[in-house]
Amino acid sequence: MRQGLFITLEGVDGVGKTTQALLLKKCLEQRGHEVLHTFEPGGTNLGGQIRQLLLNPEHEELHSMTEILLYAADRAQHVFETVLPALRDGQTVVCERFIDSSIAYQGYGLGLDIEAIRTINHWASGGLVPDLTIYLDADPAESLTKTKGDRIEQRTLDYYAKVRKGFLSIAQGEPERVKVISAVGSIEEVASRVVEVLGGICP
Ligand SMILES: Nc1ncnc2c1ncn2[C@@H]1O[C@H](COP(=O)(O)OP(=O)(O)OP(=O)(O)O)[C@@H](O)[C@H]1O
Ligand SMILES: [Mg+2]
Numbered sequence: 001m002r003q004g005l006f007i008t009l010e011g012v013d014g015v016g017k018t019t020q021a022l023l024l025k026k027c028l029e030q031r032g033h034e035v036l037h038t039f040e041p042g043g044t045n046l047g048g049q050i051r052q053l054l055l056n057p058e059h060e061e062l063h064s065m066t067e068i069l070l071y072a073a074d075r076a077q078h079v080f081e082t083v084l085p086a087l088r089d090g091q092t093v094v095c096e097r098f099i100d101s102s103i104a105y106q107g108y109g110l111g112l113d114i115e116a117i118r119t120i121n122h123w124a125s126g127g128l129v130p131d132l133t134i135y136l137d138a139d140p141a142e143s144l145t146k147t148k149g150d151r152i153e154q155r156t157l158d159y160y161a162k163v164r165k166g167f168l169s170i171a172q173g174e175p176e177r178v179k180v181i182s183a184v185g186s187i188e189e190v191a192s193r194v195v196e197v198l199g200g201i202c203p
Contacts, residue, residue: 002087005033005202006128008098010167011136012160013153014146015183015191018095020136021081023095023191024198031202036086041074044081050074055150062151068106068117071160072124079125081156092202098130100170100178105152108166109159129177132201135167136183143183 007024009017018039025035042051053059062070075098086093099121100107107114140160147153171178179197183190 002084003090004087004132005132006083006087006095007092007132008095008100008130010100010104010133010178011183012140012143012167014143015136015138016138016143016187019187020092020134020190020194021096023167023187024194027191027195027198028094033092033202034090035197036082036091037091037095038078038082038093040078040098040101042109043074043078043095046077046081047074055152055163057149057151057154059151063110063142064106064110067110067119068102068112071102071106072120075121076100076124077134083128084126095130098133099125099131099184100135100167103170104163104166108169109155109163111162113201122171131176131177132197134176134197135171135178135180135191137164137167137180138183140164145153154161 001047009021021037025037028035031125041054042048050073053062054070055068083093083095102117102121106112107117140163141157144153144160168180171180181190181193181197
């Protein structure tokens, strides 16, 4: 049985997920939570190797099906090794990226079977669903200027426009779980928007 809160942060590359996750962790700790900050892909030792496979730009031959399955494999390891034990221990888990990223990037972005991606990931994560997902929204053309250009980040702006649309569609379909926050503005401005949506779920 899980007891802790599971909060995920989503958004395109460079939008500010890590920055906001660290501030969110501080805020939650001030409210008395014990917080684990983690991320996908690569939140475990084994996952680090899967992350290398996924993001190394030299891996041009990596098939889109393999891409889906590697993200799901990383997620399974992360959920069962790290996330679930922390939740069972009563910790609040703040995780950068989760199933919504697979649906947005491989489903909407690459135009692959969204229902299949949902099913595979639901199974791979033992049916774990976040209590709250904060989607940081910004124009990918802006966010991508802040990244180093890994295998995924080298995709076109057309691709990223589809990914953004994907995140917004997910949010529209699940408004109770997924809160859309504008990532435009200073780090402090965005952080205050994050704290605002937190009010509803986390006293
Ligand atoms: N609101 C902001 N305004 C200006 N710069 C920002 C803002 N938020 C984050 N940054 C800066 O943008 C860069 C990318 O931010 P960050 O690493 O938090 O994004 P990310 O979404 O975690 O990226 P990635 O997808 O690559 O992990 C960092 O250098 C960070 O300091
Ligand atoms: Mg990050």
